[in-house]
Amino acid sequence: MTAATLIDDLFSSGILIETGVDGLYGRSGAFEEVIDRFNALITRFGGGDGATRVHFPPGISRTQFEKSGYMKSFPQLAGTVHAFVGNDADHCRLLAQLQAGEDWTEGQKPTDIVLTPAACYPLYPAVAKAGALPDAGKLYDLTSYCFRHEPSKEPTRMQLFRMREFVRIGTPEQVRGFRESWLTRGQEMIGLLGLPLTVDVANDPFFGRAGKMLANNQRDSGLKFELLIPVNSEENPTACLSFNYHQEHFGSLWGIKGEGGEVAHTACVGFGMERVALALFKHYGMDTDAWPEGVRKVLWG
Ligand code: AMP
Ligand code: ZN
Secondary structure: OOHHHHHHHHHHOOOEEOOOOOOOOEEOHHHHHHHHHHHHHHHHHHHHHOOEEEOOOOEEEHHHHHHHOHHHHOOOOOOEEEEOOOOHHHHHHHHHHHHOOOOOHHHOEEEEEEEOOOOOOOHHHHHHHOOOEOOOOEEEEEEEEEEOOOOOOOOOOOOEEEEEEEEEEEOHHHHHHHHHHHHHHHHHHHHHOOOOOEEEEOOOOOOHHHHHHHHHHHHHOOOEEEEEEOOOOOOOOEEEEEEEEEEOHHHHHHOOEEOOOOEOEEEEEEEEHHHHHHHHHHHHOOOHHHOOHHHHHHHHO
16 A cells, blocks of 8 residues: 555545645544544553643744744744734735735735644743753653644645654753653554554754754764654655654753753653554554454553
């Protein structure tokens, strides 16, 4: 089954609903049920760690977004929210442009909101504002819809998708220990679902020529690992979970410090909720009632 036939199957069975835009889909109740059950499985593995749950809407402050450096690294993926802020005359022009099928977006002005590119982005400035870290550091559990401008016919590459993340903030030892434990847990979890998996070192899609160096450095330093599951094809398995160690990057950018003034290290583990659901649909078929008993038991108990 290729990516094209997989997406056709998902559409024809109503699991995903077409909108005319690649990567922007409606989800069926059955699809959401699988996401809910996978969320519960994640909580079964990580719920005992005492993470603080935080929910942000899928937008971040433009000021914080600018400071985050995202436009330096991933300008091709960012999505900004623009709005009409004109007067009556501007409105008349806008309506005329719409009527004539002309470009009406030139008058749209940037708002103070940018679409969230990764669930953890709004967290760091909030943690910095809360003051010095306790000795035990902090652990957060976040979920957000995220936007990335990467339209694709591959159902696993969406423009709006959900990411659940655990974020650990503390000493290098605390943060590395967290990432190690989730590397093991992630494999156990996906193994329980009977899905084939590999874990590999990875890099983020840094933009441009300078980005090549950043990507190489990230790989060479082992800062990003991914858990991959074949979904669209056997040859190019899909990253469904990510394990990222940012070292001091976000701690020094936002000024997150311990009691003694030492800059905090951070790491996050990200679950691509739609990707895991799609992996399950791909491997077990479009009818969740017909999924293998063992898999149903893990998800539905
Ligand atoms: P990343 O920050 O790129 O490591 O993304 C975290 C997780 O989100 C990845 O492991 C994927 O499972 C998921 N993800 C990233 N990009 C997309 C996308 N375009 N569509 C669906 N899921 C995605
Ligand atoms: Zn993150």
